Amino acid sequence: MQVASDQPIPALLLIGCVFFASLSSILLVLWLRERRKRNPLPLPGQARQELEWELLQSRLEFSEHALRRIAREIHDNLGQMLSVVKLNMHSLLSQLDGEGKELVQETKEIVDLVISDLRQFSQSHKSELMMDQPLQQWLGTELDRLHVPGTLETSLEVDGEEREVETLRKLLFIRMIQEALSNVVRHAEASALRVELHHHPAAVRLRLVDNGMGFNPATVREGNGWVRMKKRAAMIGATLAIDGLPGSGCSVTIEVPYELAPAPAHS
Template sequence: MTETESQVLLILFGGIFFAILMTLFVVGVVLIHRQRQAKNRQKIAQLQAEFEKTILNVENEIQQETLAQVGRELHDNIGQLLSLTKLNLNSSKPEKQQEAKGYVNQVIKEVRALSKTLNLDWVESLSLDEFITQQLERVQATGFCETSLQSDQSFAELKKEEKLVLIRVIQESLNNAIKHAEPNHIQVRIHRQGPSRILEIADDGLGFDSSQKSSGSGMHNLHKRMETIGGKCSVSSSPGEGTSIRIELPV
């Protein structure tokens, strides 16, 4: 075999070897890509399942909150109106019986209003600002503390899922302030900041050391819920300086 033929065979075998290496490389890349796709699909499915579970939990909790509110209204408001109606109907005075009719009409209005809250249709018909206003008015009506709302209506347009999560986060934040903070004033502020919408719930109550890891699951739940709709939640507090909860959601 001549030197030229040896060089040709060497080049030929080298080419074949390179082609085999390239084929193995391409096959390896394809396999890795498919594995990554499978992992991504699995991750997306897990995130979707977690999102649906979170929304379902939120819906259930809001329904429970609504039922508790209905129970309080039946006991404290409608029950009292019916008792007054009974007392006035038992009276022989015409003006008392007329007053009883007025109570009956009021009870009918109250029952109709309560019936509307037994499902979640109100979530779509009520804006977030209107919901917050109702919650703050309810707190202030008890004489517990003063409340205020400042809003540029940045949260006027929301998907139902986003509104559900925000409603529950707001409820939890206000309940925490009522249970633990002993504030004189609770303020809610809504505004736009760059590409984000910001909702801040601040009180001037007892506060706590937010640098210490909490043993409860409350803040963890707030964080996880906001993550499911692409938002963030942070808390700032110190003893004697009140507490501020900042909720951030991209536009």
């Protein structure tokens, strides 16, 4: 009887060992996975660079999709509402005279300008259109759009033969240029803007110079626009420099190499 009662014990021990072995294996896998997340194994330089580039491309595709959607919504919805306002004002003009008619006419002209600006904004933020144009052509179109006789004179100087920049890096380069142009229009209070585009054998160099009110270097480097430009420059291996003093205008220089330097290998 004693022997018979001892027989189930090995089976229970076996079941217990299998259970704890399985549990230990699961815990070990989870621990290794968590450790890998916190301390990922270093990849070779080229592999790491390719992975970072793929992640960057995914992020940019998402942000560009969102930007196109916003531009489309602004153009379609806000543009339609402003068109209705314009039609109503046109109807009012036939019912008014004197100062009232003059005021409505002036307001209608402002609405026309806003509609035109919205259309241009929508076009300028369509990345597929920008990518299809040579950089010089796109830049000339942007400067023509910003040019206002007697208010802001714009000019473009180009030298060298243009080379193609990889699509993703060209897009980020253009976004940096748009940021710099926006800063001139919104903050510089400039009456003249000169853009120099230099095509060198290994890089393309762009310089924007305005005659505006300048800036405090310590202040501008804290602004969101400058931070965004620095981040984009780092993403594409570009160099970015900004120079100016209060009352002396401003210059922004962006240089983008045609080829990315290989990432250093980790030991």
